[in-house]
Amino acid sequence: MSKTILRKPEAFYDAFTRKAGDDFLTTTYCPGCGHGILHKLVAEALEDFGVQKKTMFVSPVGCSVFAYYYMDVGNVQAAHGRAPAVATALKRSNPESVVISYQGDGDLAAIGGAEILNAANRGEGITVFFVNNAIYGMTGGQMAPTTLIGQPTMTTPLGRTLENEGYPIRMSEIIATLEAPVYVDRVMLGDIKSIRQARKAVRKALEIQIEKNGFSFIEVLSACPSNLKMTPVDAQKWVREVLADYFPLGVKKDISATFPGKSKERHLLPLSEIPTILDIKESKINKDIIQNFSGKDFHEEIKIAGFGGQGVLSLGIVLSEMGMRHDFEVSWIPSYGPEMRGGTANCSVHLSNKKIGSPVVDRPTVLVAMNLPSIDKFEKDVMEGGYIFYDSSLINKAPKRNDLHVIAIPATKIADELGTTKIANMVIVGAMIEKLKLMSQEIVIDSIGEVIKNKKLIGINKQAIYKGIEFIKNLK
Amino acid sequence: MAKQFLKGNEAVIKGAMLAGCTAYYGYPITPASEIAHAAAKYFPRAGATFVQAESEVAAINMVYGAAAAGERVMTASSGPGISLKAEGISYCAGAELPCVIVSIMRGGPGLGNIGPEQSDYNQLVKGGGHGNYKNIVLAPNSAQEMCDLGMLAFELADKYRNPVIVAADGFIGQMMEPVVIPEPVKEVPDKKWAVKGTPETYKNVVTSIELDFHDLEIHNQKLQKKYAIIEEQEVRYEEYRTDDADIVLVAYGISSRVAQSAVNELRSEGIKAGLLRPITLFPFPKLKIKELAEKINSFLVVEMSNGQMIDDVRLAVEGKKPVHLYNRMGGFVPTAKEVREKVITIMR
Ligand SMILES: Cc1ncc(C[n+]2csc(CCOP(=O)(O)OP(=O)(O)O)c2C)c(N)n1
Numbered sequence: 029m030s031k032t033i034l035r036k037p038e039a040f041y042d043a044f045t046r047k048a049g050d051d052f053l054t055t056t057y058c059p060g061c062g063h064g065i066l067h068k069l070v071a072e073a074l075e076d077f078g079v080q081k082k083t084m085f086v087s088p089v090g091c092s093v094f095a096y097y098y099m100d101v102g103n104v105q106a107a108h109g110r111a112p113a114v115a116t117a118l119k120r121s122n123p124e125s126v127v128i129s130y131q132g133d134g135d136l137a138a139i140g141g142a143e144i145l146n147a148a149n150r151g152e153g154i155t156v157f158f159v160n161n162a163i164y165g166m167t168g169g170q171m172a173p174t175t176l177i178g179q180p181t182m183t184t185p186l187g188r189t190l191e192n193e194g195y196p197i198r199m200s201e202i203i204a205t206l207e208a209p210v211y212v213d214r215v216m217l218g219d220i221k222s223i224r225q226a227r228k229a230v231r232k233a234l235e236i237q238i239e240k241n242g243f244s245f246i247e248v249l250s251a252c253p254s255n256l257k258m259t260p261v262d263a264q265k266w267v268r269e270v271l272a273d274y275f276p277l278g279v280k281k282d283i284s285a286t287f288p289g290k291s292k293e294r295h296l297l298p299l300s301e302i303p304t305i306l307d308i309k310e311s312k313i314n315k316d317i318i319q320n321f322s323g324k325d326f327h328e329e330i331k332i333a334g335f336g337g338q339g340v341l342s343l344g345i346v347l348s349e350m351g352m353r354h355d356f357e358v359s360w361i362p363s364y365g366p367e368m369r370g371g372t373a374n375c376s377v378h379l380s381n382k383k384i385g386s387p388v389v390d391r392p393t394v395l396v397a398m399n400l401p402s403i404d405k406f407e408k409d410v411m412e413g414g415y416i417f418y419d420s421s422l423i424n425k426a427p428k429r430n431d432l433h434v435i436a437i438p439a440t441k442i443a444d445e446l447g448t449t450k451i452a453n454m455v456i457v458g459a460m461i462e463k464l465k466l467m468s469q470e471i472v473i474d475s476i477g478e479v480i481k482n483k484k485l486i487g488i489n490k491q492a493i494y495k496g497i498e499f500i501k502n503l504k
Numbered sequence: 505m506a507k508q509f510l511k512g513n514e515a516v517i518k519g520a521m522l523a524g525c526t527a528y529y530g531y532p533i534t535p536a537s538e539i540a541h542a543a544a545k546y547f548p549r550a551g552a553t554f555v556q557a558e559s560e561v562a563a564i565n566m567v568y569g570a571a572a573a574g575e576r577v578m579t580a581s582s583g584p585g586i587s588l589k590a591e592g593i594s595y596c597a598g599a600e601l602p603c604v605i606v607s608i609m610r611g612g613p614g615l616g617n618i619g620p621e622q623s624d625y626n627q628l629v630k631g632g633g634h635g636n637y638k639n640i641v642l643a644p645n646s647a648q649e650m651c652d653l654g655m656l657a658f659e660l661a662d663k664y665r666n667p668v669i670v671a672a673d674g675f676i677g678q679m680m681e682p683v684v685i686p687e688p689v690k691e692v693p694d695k696k697w698a699v700k701g702t703p704e705t706y707k708n709v710v711t712s713i714e715l716d717f718h719d720l721e722i723h724n725q726k727l728q729k730k731y732a733i734i735e736e737q738e739v740r741y742e743e744y745r746t747d748d749a750d751i752v753l754v755a756y757g758i759s760s761r762v763a764q765s766a767v768n769e770l771r772s773e774g775i776k777a778g779l780l781r782p783i784t785l786f787p788f789p790k791l792k793i794k795e796l797a798e799k800i801n802s803f804l805v806v807e808m809s810n811g812q813m814i815d816d817v818r819l820a821v822e823g824k825k826p827v828h829l830y831n832r833m834g835g836f837v838p839t840a841k842e843v844r845e846k847v848i849t850i851m852r
Contacts, residue, residue: 100707118701
């Protein structure tokens, strides 16, 4: 024989002292409202499972915004519709905890549609209680996505119509189509019997989280007598006979028997070890060599342009990386965005012994042109006395200006001879360092391996740089 | 000391992790996406959380959740995404949750373009969401500062239990520069008020609702007091050749670098120009500007917007000296030459 003990569950406060005013004994819920009943079912389960003190309850915007007056657990109040997002993070911060996301039908099915779908789809280890009372309670009885056809509300005074508002939405059925949710059920608070059924669902959902860290979704059809403008008894009857008719009760999905469970582990690396995972490499630079270069007074503004895929951006990065190894001031900026996707790319590099202002290059001292449009576009901008390096294997029209140093180099052809077109940009790097005498060839060659992503290509990149150097030497 | 050649957008992630940030929630948008890319690469290596959220709205509410749980947490976005985050940032401010939001400003309004602008100054500095609140706003002007101010952001967020915004423009995010990688912080604070799902914290509540007018007024007064302390203690700026200046340029972010080049050119022509670079946009270096207004002839604000920071400069100058504007919009970064010419016309 079981006996009934009349007391509140541990996880439900006896007196609601967080409430404003001085009445700490009655809840903020109207007589006959489903929220209070559901709170108690949840609180009772938390106590029975011994998880009260490791539970975090996310309350929504809606009538249950003040769930933290009642639930004696950790409480976080969320913005309208966003409880599943807040719950996602709470759970990921503390995977051992029990996280409840509690929402109304406006909160979950209207404004929060994206959050619930995606939290469910990710299979967050949380339990969602969805109170479907077919109306916006808190704001005074406006239409909810679950309001029934013909049901009058403040914003559908003549009743919801198909033409204007469409069909009421069945969230449980939608959630049940997703792969990740473990258990999806619709229950109601319609009479003693159905409340008992709801109690079972609540407990099962929480157990799935506690034991297997799985996602569950319990939709609870619930009465809102005040906004339905009915007595509590009539409102419950309406839930049983009308609401439950459109929203069929019962399990929509249950894979709890086969669900293997999700890990609750989170191992954060100690702070002191963070630098070890950030790809930080000390580069070993011979300070004696770079003194010969970094002492000079100079400022080069380099524009590098060509087709996407020619390694234009990486040519700039290699120059910059090498500049940094000479203790120069360096900046690199790409032309980013749609124009990159259009097939042409360019980047701007500053190398200087002075602090760099804007990283933009409007009047390059050096132009590297890897295709014809780049000559057409940038030749006119080059500073008097500046340099143009261009790939003469691809560009058959030499620059016209005669106040510049123009270096035609068949970079692509040289690269092809070495075995891959991809390293034409490195041939140009070699030509530039030989011609401009900005940097130590030794350092460039020695540290190219630190800069190239694909380590298998270090050798061929070095060869390409040598070829570029050689090409310039042979010009003399 | 290791030096690395990094994009601003990568540097801010390395800074964040060195500051003990253990959770990143974000949604991609150009020109901020490399922040998400770097977070996706490095956070899991540290056992930390990376989630690509379903929207910026979801992302900021995840930030709210992780902050409520006492974690050092961040997100990043650009104009349209920051607009979507506004409600959530207001909730963080209201609930006094420390968090870091990186905003890499692009061209607006609407979808605008992905070029650099500074047109979200008002959005970031004046709050941006609803209610009486302020973000602490840091304005890096180099990849190095993306890292360093990225770290500082977490310290300030926890110190004041307030959202901190790292406000940069597309160029500061996209640009690569050498960055000296700092040492990681020794420890992160233990937040007794947080909700962690533990016996020690289960009595805690995180909320921003205060039904009672009296209580909400008191809460607001408390927030205002906090902002006043921040204004007193956290103002940061850099001065460049202001000592004997006749005209002072005021600029932040990428504009400040252009302005500095312009100052150099002007000085070489004998024109006494200087630069004041606010590093904190809130708190704004009001007193410094007020002090400068006593001794210089005029100000020139250089901004990539319709002129937003200029309002704060004018407030600080209190009408004592003329405050001019040189601005570009649409994705253009002003050139030093343009700024120099503007100064010359003003001086004429
Ligand atoms: C962004 C935003 N929009 C609107 C509101 C106003 N609002 C508060 S509660 C609510 C509807 C709540 O209805 P429901 O989710 O069904 O919960 P119930 O009150 O019925 O429990 C609305 C629209 C808000 N607080 N925030």
